[in-house]
């Protein structure tokens with residue numbers, strides 16, 4: 315089915331390549347593993363968020379906004395990507411971070427500062443009502459004559475998730491032109507928008523692959539609810555009559571480990587293994603956990619030796635630097 319995408323702006327370097335991970339496939343002793351390098355969408359704007367921001371910032375510019383407000387953890391990739399993309403298109407950014415003022419100025423936080431983002435630090439308790447906090451900050455900016463545009467956590471709403479609907483269109487073309495057979499697509503899930511876009515895209519572009527999300531926080535039932543609601547919003551807003559049922563949403567739970575942003579030795583070892591076997595750098599918060607999940611699911615027999623898997627590398631490299639002491 316053809317879909318007329320709303321206006322977007324070009325931020326990401328596309329299409330991102332698909333590579334075969336021969337050595338890792340041998341190490342995991344299972345299916346052939348391919349990787350889609352969405353960590354290569356750009357330097358400052360590396361990762362999956364940039365695809366979402368192409369639609370979100372287009373809407374902000376169309377609405378004549380001059381500020382973007384968004385939120386996340388202190389090392390939020392999404393907040394950093396938003397700040398860099400905002401600077402690129404001439405918007406100011408205000409990042410509401412779940413942290414203390416004493417969070418070290420490293421990794422994503424450093425890049426955010428570098429591109430001139432403003433910061434509002436709030437406690438984990440305050441963060442539970444972060445949408446209200448962002449609305450309050452927007453009111454303050456309006457009182458000063460600004461026009462703010464609020465982007466929810468992870469850029470995961472109907473507009474942002476279009477980024478991965480469009481990525482699925484790109485993927486469908488690549489799979490066809492490379493003559494690949496992909497049985498499963500595996501991706502990290504943090505706020506659900508990437509997965510929602512991919513799943514809607516699977517139905518829209520007739521991708522035979524099953525889409526599996528590995529959650530890196532919360533749990534399966536939380537994400538099935540969140541993704542169902544995102545899919546509903548997207549279908550309503552863009553008048554997409556595609557029949558998707560809850561059973562089509564595959565969330566593989568069990569790899570949150572010590573919790574959001576916290577690393578276990580197994581996750582660190584997985585990141586090292588992939589780096590040394592393939593020269594591919596995963597991140598500690600999302601793709602490291604997802605890759606550990608994938609290897610464990612191969613070991614448990616969910617994915618078979620005669621199948622082909624595409625792992626989507628969603629970026630996050632700056633999250634490695636604040637954790638360097640855990641590696642050696």
Ligand SMILES: Cc1ncc(COP(=O)(O)O)c(C=O)c1O
Pocket residue numbers: 361362391392468470502503504505506507508509597600601628629630
């Ligand atoms: C590097 C990375 N991978 C994966 C994700 C998960 O994407 P989503 O929030 O769309 O579920 C995020 C953001 O949350 C991320 O920063």
